[in-house]
Amino acid sequence: MERIQRAAKIITSGGTVAFPTETVYGIGANAFDNDACAKIFKAKGRPADNPLIVHVASLAQLGDVASDVPDAIMKALKVVWPGPITLILKKADRMPDTVTASLETVAVRMPAHPVALRLIEASGVPIAAPSANASTRPSPSKASHVIQDLDGKVDMILDGGETAFGLESTIIDATSEKCRLLRPGAFTLEELERYFGKIDVPKSINVTLKESDIAIAPGMKYRHYAPKKMLVAAERDAITQAAEGLKGATVMCSDQVADAIGKHADTIRLGDEANLYEIAKNLFDALRNLDKTKSFAGVIQTFPERGIGFAIMNRVLKASGSKPATSAEELLDRLSR
Numbered sequence: 382m383e384r385i386q387r388a389a390k391i392i393t394s395g396g397t398v399a400f401p402t403e404t405v406y407g408i409g410a411n412a413f414d415n416d417a418c419a420k421i422f423k424a425k426g427r428p429a430d431n432p433l434i435v436h437v438a439s440l441a442q443l444g445d446v447a448s449d450v451p452d453a454i455m456k457a458l459k460v461v462w463p464g465p466i467t468l469i470l471k472k473a474d475r476m477p478d479t480v481t482a483s484l485e486t487v488a489v490r491m492p493a494h495p496v497a498l499r500l501i502e503a504s505g506v507p508i509a510a511p512s513a514n515a516s517t518r519p520s521p522s523k524a525s526h527v528i529q530d531l532d533g534k535v536d537m538i539l540d541g542g543e544t545a546f547g548l549e550s551t552i553i554d555a556t557s558e559k560c561r562l563l564r565p566g567a568f569t570l571e572e573l574e575r576y577f578g579k580i581d582v583p584k585s586i587n588v589t590l591k592e593s594d595i596a597i598a599p600g601m602k603y604r605h606y607a608p609k610k611m612l613v614a615a616e617r618d619a620i621t622q623a624a625e626g627l628k629g630a631t632v633m634c635s636d637q638v639a640d641a642i643g644k645h646a647d648t649i650r651l652g653d654e655a656n657l658y659e660i661a662k663n664l665f666d667a668l669r670n671l672d673k674t675k676s677f678a679g680v681i682q683t684f685p686e687r688g689i690g691f692a693i694m695n696r697v698l699k700a701s702g703s704k705p706a707t708s709a710e711e712l713l714d715r716l717s718r
């Protein structure tokens with residue numbers, strides 16, 4: 382508890398604190414302090430036109446951040462918050478331009494993590510916090526990832542162990558009659574629609590950056606999650622059939638695929654194929670570990686685009702930057718280029 386008091390003091394005096402949430406670690410500052418929020422952009426190397434998510438600890442606090450929240454949305458938020466779902470709402474007048482990148486809207490969420498909630502409560506202000514990674518790197522699911530990227534660039538890091546989901550929150554735009562999905566995430570679309578009604582899913586949401594000409598959320602136009610090494614996504618059977626040709630590459634895949642590959646290539650296990658939540662949780666750590674290997678390239682398995690699998694595939698496509706290989710020949714050809 383004492384460390385939360387210390388962290389809160391840093392927040393109220395204009396500093397930055399990295400803290401755990403149920404999705405990924407965030408790097409936070411007082412959302413009403415323009416200069417403090419500017420420090421976040423500097424620490425991450427984040428472009429100024431990419432707005433931050435504001436974290437609140439209560440529905441009452443939402444009133445300080447957003448305005449004109451429709452009744453139906455309020456009703457749904459009472460059920461889904463705290464949780465991994467971020468809403469785009471009309472901003473309150475006092476929100477600083479640094480946080481919103483001068484948009485008329487603001488992104489808000491109430492995180493379901495005791496450390497995050499206590500930090501916001503102890504600070505007495507909403508906390509603006511993007512993921513606590515250096516810009517373009519995979520989001521941090523462990524405190525060690527935050528240290529890798531931001532050591533010396535943040536005033537304090539609260540270590541809360543590994544995060545529960547390992548993937549960022551789902552973002553929906555609630556500023557028009559029908560809600561619109563901006564980023565698939567830890568809260569599944571199927572479940573969201575139970576509370577928010579039919580959600581509009583832009584066709585281009587799960588395509589690679591190269592294929593989409595318009596960014597859905599401001600942040601989506603930037604390269605994301607990309608390891609330094611070449612990374613090729615490939616379907617399950619393409620990988621198992623190409624196994625003997627994968628020597629020298631590191632394959633990030635389910636336990637089942639890793640067992641099939643055997644000694645033919647190095648593998649990083651993402652977990653049991655039947656448990657996509659386990660795959661999601663291990664994904665960003667695997668992408669970070671790829672760069673530590675001596676492999677000439679990485680291969681990453683694709684997963685079914687349902688439930689949390691939709692968000693997993695969104696990150697896999699962004700990290701690999703091209704359409705997944707659908708056959709062993711295509712996979713081996715792509716690796717030989």
Ligand code: TXA
Nearest residue numbers: 404406407432433486487488511512549550598599600
């Ligand atoms: O799970 C999460 O959401 C984590 C934890 C720390 O809460 N945060 C996170 O923040 O992933 P960040 O900054 O990495 O992603 C925020 C995304 C960006 O793509 C940004 O462009 C978008 O939200 N965003 C923020 N404000 C927006 C707005 N007013 N309109 C549309 N998109 C917005």
Ligand code: MG
Nearest residue numbers: 511512513520
């Ligand atoms: Mg981020």
